[in-house]
Every structure is written in structure tokens, then in C-alpha cells.
């Protein structure tokens with residue numbers, strides 16, 4: 568009886584500080600798996616105490632952009648809207664059923680409208696911006712926003728410091744008429760220029776002075792498992808794992824890190840990953856991503872269709888998991904999440 572009591576209290580102490588799963592996530596390519604893990608945890612971990620934290624999502628910030636005097640954080644918002652059940656599923660970003668009256672008015676005033684901010688989405692950016700102007704950190708604002716959307720997972724920016732992915736792409740120089748490299752914000756390249764110019768370089772501006780979010784580092788250290796979502800390895804996952812303390816924590820606990828391939832065959836599941844990988848000389852294949860992640864991911868989940876490359880990936884010292892990694896429905900999201908979470912108790 569006595570022994571039972573001490574076991575219970577010890578377990579309770581552990582539970583209070585216990586992070587179960589951390590997901591490293593971008594936006595559109597990551598949110599489905601994040602949602603699947605949240606739903607699976609909700610169903611499985613019935614005995615959670617209030618203080619135990621089931622899921623921490625470390626969110627990319629390097630695609631954040633200042634527009635119209637507002638701070639827009641696409642990947643953070645995609646995760647919050649996804650977990651909050653209001654994400655526009657067809658676009659993979661923004662709020663479902665949103666309208667664009669604000670944008671029409673901006674066009675009438677001659678303002679740039681290449682980045683489609685919806686009317687409801689706009690409220691997020693307005694509130695975030697004035698909270699930041701009042702001195703709140705991005706972490707504090709994100710925590711508050713997640714709560715307002717009824718999100719129980721912790722959404723943690725990878726850093727509160729300025730960090731921006733800049734793309735160097737070829738554009739015709741107005742004087743020489745010859746293509747010259749021009750540096751632009753990721754959103755300018757992807758949205759304004761529709762990802763068309765040839766990419767010649769990619770840089771995470773501010774990386775040297777950026778301070779990793781201690782909450783993100785702590786979440787990785789305390790988690791039983793870290794999942795790298797199938798986001799863009801260069802512009803979504805890359806700017807997170809490039810942060811020194813986050814990378815150190817992942818490398819240290821590499822065995823508990825499982826990455827999901829964002830590539831099947833030679834094609835990205837979504838978005839421009841292939842274009843960026845080619846620009847950096849990384850093979851656009853699951854093998855290329857596995858090698859790129861091999862110092863911090865102990866396991867790599869690939870599609871059944873790619874079973875032919877499993878042996879090559881094992882050659883990098885990475886375990887290979889094979890399953891259906893495409894998520895076309897909520898059931899698929901939960902199926903993939905459950906498959907990965909089976910490895911919690913290895």
C-alpha cells in the first residue's frame with residue numbers, strides 16, 4: 568500500500584513536467600500531420616493531468632513578413648487555424664470562407680495586393696502587431712492566439728528573434744538586360760513571382776544572431792518523441808533545425824527523432840521543395856532529404872512506393888519506416904500519426 572502511494576506521487580511529479588511529443592513544423596505541408604497527432608493524442612491519452620503537456624509544435628518563423636504595417640506569420644497561423652478547425656483546406660492557408668474586401672479596397676488605393684490577406688485573417692495580424700508593439704514577444708502572442716482559437720497544444724515559435732528566408736533568384740537586370748541574382752523575401756519569390764525565377768541561393772537572414780526559443784529547446788529535451796513533419800526541408804524545417812540550440816538538442820537525442828519524407832519518388836507532396844533542393848545541390852528524393860537530416864533524425868518514414876531506396880537510407884545510419892505517407896483525409900492524418908506514435912514505446 569505504502570509502495571503504491573509513493574509510486575503514484577512519483578508518477579504525478581513526472582507527469583507535471585512531461586512533454587509527450589514535439590513536432591517540428593512548417594505550414595501547409597505540415598499541418599495535416601500536426602492535426603493527426605493532436606487527434607490521436609486526444610483519443611489515446613485519456614488520463615492527462617491538467618499540467619501535463621501532450622503536444623508541442625515548434626513552428627517556423629522564417630516566412631514571417633511585414634505587410635501593410637502588419638506582422639504576418641503564415642506557418643504559425645496555419646498550425647493554429649488547422650488545430651482550431653478553421654483552416655481553409657483547399658488553399659492550405661488562411662481561414663475557410665474568408666472574404667477579401669480589405670484587399671479590394673487596398674487595390675483601389677493603389678496598394679500592393681499580391682499577398683492575399685483575408686478579412687478575418689486580417690484580425691489575427693492586427694492583434695498580433697499591436698501586442699508586439701506593446702512589448703509582447705512572438706511566443707507570448709502565439710500562446711495567446713492559440714488559446715483564443717481553443718488550441719490545447721502548445722504552439723512555440725522556433726525563435727523570437729528576427730529570422731527570414733531570403734531567396735536569391737535570377738532576374739533580368741534593367742541596365743545590362745542580362746539575368747542577375749536578386750535577393751528577395753521567400754514570400755516575394757513564392758507568391759509575388761509565383762516561384763518562377765531560377766533560384767541560385769537561399770539564406771536564413773539573422774541566423775547568426777538569432778536566439779533559439781528556450782521553450783522549444785526544452786520541449787525537444789523533455790519529449791519522448793520528436794517528429795519532423797513533411798514540410799519543405801529548406802524553407803519550413805530548415806530554418807528551425809539551423810538554430811544552434813535546437814539542432815544540438817535534436818542531435819543529442821537523435822534516436823527519438825522521426826522525420827517524415829516530404830518527397831515521394833522525385834516529387835514533393837506539396838509546394839516548391841524540389842526547386843529549392845536542386846538549387847542547393849540536394850538530390851530531390853527521399854534519399855536526399857534523409858541524408859540532409861541524417862545527423863539529427865534517427866528514423867525516416869518513406870512511402871511504400873520508395874521501398875527501393877530504404878537500404879541506401881540505412882547506409883546513412885538512419886532507420887527506415889515504410890508506410891503510406893500521403894494524407895488525403897482526416898482518417899489518413901490519424902492513420903499516419905498513429906503509425907509514427909507506435910514508435911513511442913520502442
Ligand code: FO1
Nearest residue numbers: 594595630641644660661681682683684758
Ligand atoms: N500563399 C499563396 O500562394 N498566395 C497568397 O496570397 C498567400 C497568402 C497568405 C496569407 C496568409 C497566410 O497565413 C498564408 C498565405 N499564403 C499564401 C501561404 C504562404 O505563402 C506559404 O504557403 C507559407 O508561408 C509556406 O509555409
